[in-house]
Amino acid sequence: MRIDRKQVEHIAKLSRLSITEEEKDIFGTQLSNILDYIEKLNELDTRDVTPTSHVIELTNVLRDDTPRTSLPLEDALGNAPDRTEKFYRVPKIIE
Amino acid sequence: MKKYEAIIGLEVHAQMLTDTKIFCGCSTKFGSEPNTQTCPVCTGMPGVLPVLNRKALEFAIRTGLAMNCKIAPYSRFARKNYFYPDLPKGYQISQYELPICEHGYIEIVVDGEKKRIGITRIHMEEDAGKNIHEGDHSLVDLNRTGVPLMEIVSEPDIRSPKEAVEYMKKLRTILRYIGVCDGNMEQGSLRCDANVSVRPVGQEEFGTKVEVKNINSFKFVERALDYEIKRQIKVLEEGGTLVQETRLWDSGAGVTLSMRTKEEAHDYRYFPEPDLVPVTVDEKWTEDIRATLPELPDAKRERFISEYGLPEYDADLLTSERALADWYEEAVKSGGQPKAVSNWMMGELMRLLNEANASIEDCPVKPAQLAGMLKLIDKGTISGKIAKTVFEEMYKTGKDAETIVNEKGLVQITDENAILKTVDEVLASNPKEVERYKNGEEKLIGFFVGQVMKLTKGKANPKAVNELLRKRLKEQ
Numbered sequence: 197m198r199i200d201r202k203q204v205e206h207i208a209k210l211s212r213l214s215i216t217e218e219e220k221d222i223f224g225t226q227l228s229n230i231l232d233y234i235e236k237l238n239e240l241d242t243r244d245v246t247p248t249s250h251v252i253e254l255t256n257v258l259r260d261d262t263p264r265t266s267l268p269l270e271d272a273l274g275n276a277p278d279r280t281e282k283f284y285r286v287p288k289i290i291e
Numbered sequence: 292m293k294k295y296e297a298i299i300g301l302e303v304h305a306q307m308l309t310d311t312k313i314f315c316g317c318s319t320k321f322g323s324e325p326n327t328q329t330c331p332v333c334t335g336m337p338g339v340l341p342v343l344n345r346k347a348l349e350f351a352i353r354t355g356l357a358m359n360c361k362i363a364p365y366s367r368f369a370r371k372n373y374f375y376p377d378l379p380k381g382y383q384i385s386q387y388e389l390p391i392c393e394h395g396y397i398e399i400v401v402d403g404e405k406k407r408i409g410i411t412r413i414h415m416e417e418d419a420g421k422n423i424h425e426g427d428h429s430l431v432d433l434n435r436t437g438v439p440l441m442e443i444v445s446e447p448d449i450r451s452p453k454e455a456v457e458y459m460k461k462l463r464t465i466l467r468y469i470g471v472c473d474g475n476m477e478q479g480s481l482r483c484d485a486n487v488s489v490r491p492v493g494q495e496e497f498g499t500k501v502e503v504k505n506i507n508s509f510k511f512v513e514r515a516l517d518y519e520i521k522r523q524i525k526v527l528e529e530g531g532t533l534v535q536e537t538r539l540w541d542s543g544a545g546v547t548l549s550m551r552t553k554e555e556a557h558d559y560r561y562f563p564e565p566d567l568v569p570v571t572v573d574e575k576w577t578e579d580i581r582a583t584l585p586e587l588p589d590a591k592r593e594r595f596i597s598e599y600g601l602p603e604y605d606a607d608l609l610t611s612e613r614a615l616a617d618w619y620e621e622a623v624k625s626g627g628q629p630k631a632v633s634n635w636m637m638g639e640l641m642r643l644l645n646e647a648n649a650s651i652e653d654c655p656v657k658p659a660q661l662a663g664m665l666k667l668i669d670k671g672t673i674s675g676k677i678a679k680t681v682f683e684e685m686y687k688t689g690k691d692a693e694t695i696v697n698e699k700g701l702v703q704i705t706d707e708n709a710i711l712k713t714v715d716e717v718l719a720s721n722p723k724e725v726e727r728y729k730n731g732e733e734k735l736i737g738f739f740v741g742q743v744m745k746l747t748k749g750k751a752n753p754k755a756v757n758e759l760l761r762k763r764l765k766e767q
């Protein structure tokens with residue numbers, strides 16, 4: 197399966213990534229290879245297998261509505277590349 | 292000009308009244324310091340797993356039942372993928388092809404006509420964080436990230452902004468009755484997006500659909516839709532074509548502005564959420580939850596009409612809030628005559644509550660106290676006019692009517708001799724008016740009554756005053 201430049205550009209846009217012209221070719225090839233590899237699964241005969249979204253046969257794993265301690269502010273913001281005293285700080289968001 | 296009709300469907304996001312977030316134990320408390328209610332799960336740290344809050348699930352089922360939905364025996368979560376700074380995981384956990392509730396409806400009344408609005412689906416999802424735009428940067432607060440929401444999607448059954456408002460009101464009333472959402476639009480616990488299109492009357496197929504976002508107050512529901520419908524009709528009338536797009540309601544300017552067109556629309560690449568197991572709900576669980584539902588607004592309204600003989604208007608108003616309806620019924624149970632209780636609640640009580648910007652829950656007068664005051668009117672102890680003063684005093688002090696009447700000496704004078712004395716006094720000191728009355732100016736009776744009431748400080752029984760005055764004037 198071939199991922200063309202246009203698709204790479206679309207995916208990059210959805211992911212908010214800016215990539216170079218050169219990278220568009222590289223990622224196009226890499227993504228195509230990954231899809232080809234996954235395509236292998238189609239060789240399996242799954243006619244008698246019920247489709248599922250989950251491999252574990254479990255349902256209704258639930259928790260009670262009981263509050264637990266949250267992270268202290270310093271821990272929450274600890275890994276942020278940019279921050280103010282109380283907030284994460286990011287480049288200006290424009291829709 | 293052709294006649295057009297609007298086709299409107301609403302997507303309402305309702306924040307559930309749980310103590311914790313939908314997939315982690317962080318608090319949902321509103322108004323806390325920024326970024327103090329987060330944990331590795333809701334901030335999307337590697338290696339963590341979400342676990343569904345049982346109460347959130349039960350609230351969604353509860354809502355579905357109250358809105359006549361089918362509860363899905365099998366449902367699951369899905370990832371909605373998009374990149375935005377207020378969404379730390381890069382996806383929102385939502386429900387897609389298998390929502391928890393489907394195929395419901397609620398009823399609204401517009402211009403006296405009952406109308407059914409279909410509910411397409413109700414699904415559970417997590418909220419995103421909050422962005423604050425500041426200069427060259429945006430600041431992000433993740434306290435709201437992971438707060439449980441229900442998205443309630445209506446069928447495109449709504450035909451006017453007025454119907455949309457009634458639908459929103461009814462939705463809010465039901466959500467508040469069943470205790471799953473506080474319905475506070477100002478704080479964002481109830482948010483509304485609308486899908487709007489117009490078509491010439493008689494045309495079968497729908498026109499081009501526009502999504503209007505950010506309708507975050509009750510009064511804007513009508514204004515935003517009104518504006519958008521007029522805008523669309525104008526485009527068509529001028530020979531233009533509409534584009535499928537998302538528009539943002541700008542409440543300051545009172546207009547909708549284009550946000551993005553379909554060509555560059557988000558491609559959410561939904562897929563089943565592998566970190567959460569599916570949800571199954573059997574009949575017993577559904578019925579157990581149904582058994583805990585309170586009497587719903589429509590049923591209560593019907594009952595108020597049949598059981599208490601109230602006019603529709605009274606029943607509508609009194610059942611608009613569960614607490615108000617409960618207050619009413621308690622006052623009636625304490626012996627208040629049903630229509631009298633309704634009149635006093637809709638009149639004086641509401642006026643005083645509105646003035647104090649208070650809700651019925653904070654009302655200093657208890658239902659039995661209103662019933663007690665009504666008894667004093669019935670017995671003739673106080674007049675209806677004095678009762679207003681007494682009621683204001685009750686509201687101010689929380690005291691019983693009887694106590695206030697005794698303390699302030701407000702007992703109505705029904706003793707004929709006492710009233711007669713005042714009547715004679717008034718007639719003696721107003722000889723000119725008496726003369727004019729006798730010459731046919733009968734409307735002066737009102738003047739005499741007023742004088743007697745003034746002298747008795749409003750305590751004389753008005754009926755007795757009237758009768759005695761006429762009798763005395765005839766004798767003169």
Ligand SMILES: [Zn+2]
Pocket residue numbers: 312315316317328329330331332333334437
């Ligand atoms: Zn958390």
